[in-house]
Amino acid sequence: MDKLNKLSIAFFLCFLAINVFIFSDIFINFPLLDDFGAIVNFQVDYLKTSGFKETLQLLFSQNNDFRLVVLKLFVLSDYYLIGQINFQHLRLIGFLFFLSTLFFFFKLGKFQLSRFCYFLPVPLLMISFAYAEINGLAMESLSHFVVIFFVITSLYYLFETKHIVLPIILLFFGIFSNGNGLLLVPLGIVGLIITKDYKKLTLWTVFSIVAIIIFFIDYEKGNTPFDASIFKRLAYVFPIYLGGIGGLESIKINQILGILGILLSIYFLIFKKSYQSHITLSALLLFFLGTYLLISSKRQYTDSIALLRGAYLINSVCIFVVFYILFYKIHLKNWNKSKNYKLSNWVFLSILFLTLIYQARNYTKWIQIFGYQKRSIQSVLVMITGNTKQLYLDEGTIHNIPLNMRPGLDTLIKKGIFDNSDVLKTLLVKPMDINHKDILGDFDNKIDIISIDGTQIPDNPYITINAKINGYLKNPSNGLGLICLQNGEKTYYELPLKNDKLFHVKPLKGRDFYFEYMIPKRFLKNNSFEMSFLMFQNRKIYQSKGTQKINWNNQNNTNLTFSKFLNLNIMEPALDTLQKPQFFEAFYNGEKHEIVVHLDTVQNENINYLQFSDTESLNTFQIELTHLKERAEKNLASVIFSQNEAKSFLKNRNGLFKLSLISKKGEEEFKTYPLKSLYYFKFY
CATH class of the missing domain: 2.60.40 (Immunoglobulin-like)
Incomplete structure (x- = not known):
């Protein structure tokens, strides 16, 4: 093994170790965002199941448009192995699955240890801060990373080996890891027709039909409209998603990279007919392109925050890895065989240099946004303790929510299934x-x-x-x-x-x-x-x-009485934007809610109600505020109500509600004052 090769392997190992070392900060043991719905709520519901049939129904129940069976199996495995759910484990498992795909890309490219340097662009593209957001979300790590692993392995064993049972097993895992796993079905059928392997084709088709039937039993279709507007949206967002390898730079840069990706796809699939001699890589390329077609048609996002999310960027990273491997197999290897070393060396060094620049730029960009993400994480941690925090301020909406999905987490904490000591240590x-x-x-x-x-x-x-x-x-x-x-x-x-x-x-x-x-x-x-x-x-x-x-106020209310929700059935109050009361603070301890509002001098002399409106503003209900003249701050009013009162009044209906203050003096008409805050109720 020559010095260059030894140096390449050493560089790869050091690069891998440094990135895992840094990423380990993101492998945290508490839920964030979608983790509550997909993991916390699932575990709470699992504790209520009785019998194999109910457990099976829960495992195959939908999460939005998907059936995240594999994710739920990982959660249950963690629960039964250590007696708890540890989100750090779940995040790490997802990332390790993604790292494992490096081995299969190495095999697909037929790289050699003796010339390991040619493999370096693959890890330099794949292990990137462009999608680091996924590492911080257990649900996304166990769906987006894991489905990529099962798709690559299923196609590898289907086309590169004589196995048929193993790729079919991996097919099932892929379909029930994430919704885009369904793309394995047509890719396998078309690929086997091209390779004329009709025995495999028959078995693959039969078991694919079985998997599809299971997937769509009692399936609830989403609300995405299918009309002419979908083509306009596709034309705009598809190149942005496809060029997501540009990372967190800008939509325009990703659009340009997306157009490049379209051109490279046409070049390899049509002009070079890569499907004839590189069927697995071609199938993978079509899988990632198909994934973006699905995302573009179903996700109605147009803002940069949503379009540049790591959960979507990861597929673009994999597409460009496939581009490089195809280029290596079709061009670089042939140039080396024909001893055109000058051309192959200069082209390869240029590619390696670009991947290094790409890696460094993503690292620098991630540092720039890391502070904002860390603040969001801290806000969620504070909410786990029952306090309110202001989230999404940069998006123009302030969410004062005593932890969305909080009751479910309380259930797991009380039963010893989730240990929140790590949360408290960080606060x-x-x-x-x-x-x-x-x-x-x-x-x-x-x-x-x-x-x-x-x-x-x-x-x-x-x-x-x-x-x-x-x-x-x-x-x-x-x-x-x-x-x-x-x-x-x-x-x-x-x-x-x-x-x-x-x-x-x-x-x-x-x-x-x-x-x-x-x-x-x-x-x-x-x-x-x-x-x-x-x-x-x-x-x-x-x-x-x-x-x-x-x-701070340390006087507990000894004559505590819970307030009741009302339906005042008043006409829509006149909007007053001159006076500006503010949502002051709130606390939820698992049994009761207390909300404090800072009144303006005008409302301080009035009769005041806190009004909850569903996000479509179709239904409203109210609860009367009590003035707090004895509190440390002036012009404060509060309301205390039980979780049971909210559960009974809302008839177990979970939801997000806009808060406003309605106020009147004497016999005058009510006026409404928006509080620019939202409140979330979740019942079990």
Whole structure:
């Protein structure tokens, strides 16, 4: 083995190790976004099943347009093997399935260990920060990564070997991993007709029909309209999806890459007739193209946030990997055989250089957006504790939701099936011993407090503080602490900030670092304290210059009465945009909800109701607000209602509701004031 080859293998192993090291930060043990519906709710429903028939029905039940049977089997395997659901395991399993496809791409390209350098562009394209979002979502990792694995392996064993039982088994796994796995059926049939393997064709067709029948039993079709507009949408979004290898740059760049992808597909499939001698690679190319046709026709997205999602970009990465392998087999290998080394070397080096640039650019771009994603993750973690957080502010909508799907997670926590200690460790401050003489002076980094939540609801055990600091990431070994001054006595706390491995590789200068932490109220001796910050830098301690005074209500309501929902049946109130009440905070402890609204001076003297409207604004209901004159903040009103009251009133109907304040003085007509907030109810 020559030096270049040894160097190539060493580079590959180091590259793989570094990326897994960085990605391990994303393998977290708590649910995010779709994880609640696909995993948390499934496990809750599974605990209610009795008998094999109910379990089977649940396993094959739909998730949107798909039947994620394989995902559910992984969840149950984790549950039975360790007695809990560990989302870190689930995320890691999905990623390992995707990494395993490298072996099959190596086999399909007929690369050689003795010339390993020619394989390097494959991992450099595949292991990328362009789709790093998927690694943070257990549901997407166990569907998008896993279906790609089963599709590649099924087609490999179908066309490259004499096996027939194994590819049929993999066919079933592919179909029930994600909806696009159904594309295996026509690809296998057409491929076997081309190869004239009629024995395999007969068996493949029979078992494909069986799989399709099972998939579509009691199938509920989605609401995607099929009309002339679908072709216009296809023409616009298909090239963007296909060019998703461009990553997080821009829609225009991805459109250009998508057009290039269309041209390369035509070149290999039509001009080079790759299906004649490279049937598996051609089938894979058609699979990924077909996937994008399905996504383009069913997903009615046109905004950049949705179109550049990692869940969709991953297919584009695989398409360009197939392009490279086809190019290697059709051109590079032939140039080497004809000893045209000058041409093959220059072309290969150019491709390798572009993949390195691509890798570096995606890494840099991911760092730029990582802070925003981390803030979203932190917001979900805070909601797991029952607090409200503002999500999707950049999209123009503020969601104040005491954790969507929260009741399901509560069920798993109470039964010991999910351990939320990892969540609390990433949020709660930890007491520490510091001698004030060790504090050397002030630090210059500016800290801005963005929000303080939890001050007005006594049942909320935490005060949550969201802040940002400038220049913190230029030294990844930095740490932050807290000083709380009460009655002349100082107590010190360490903030639960995790120094992400991403920034150890490339520290950032001049960037704001957003962080969030929670102070348990049991640490506080009275309802007022002054807060300042500490910075730990190179084993030295510095203190912030200013302090922040925080008042909080610690008076529990001993005469607690739950409010009832009403249907006032009033005409649509006049809209008032001059007065601006605000959603202040909310807390949900699994049994009762409390919502606090900050009133404007006008509404403070009025009769006020909190109004819930479904997202189509067709149905509304109200609940009366009570003024809180004794609370630490003025002009506050609150309402407390039980989960059972909401469940009974809504008749178990889950839903997302827009919040507004309706208010009137005396005999005047009601006026409505939008609160720019949403509230989510989930019942079991």
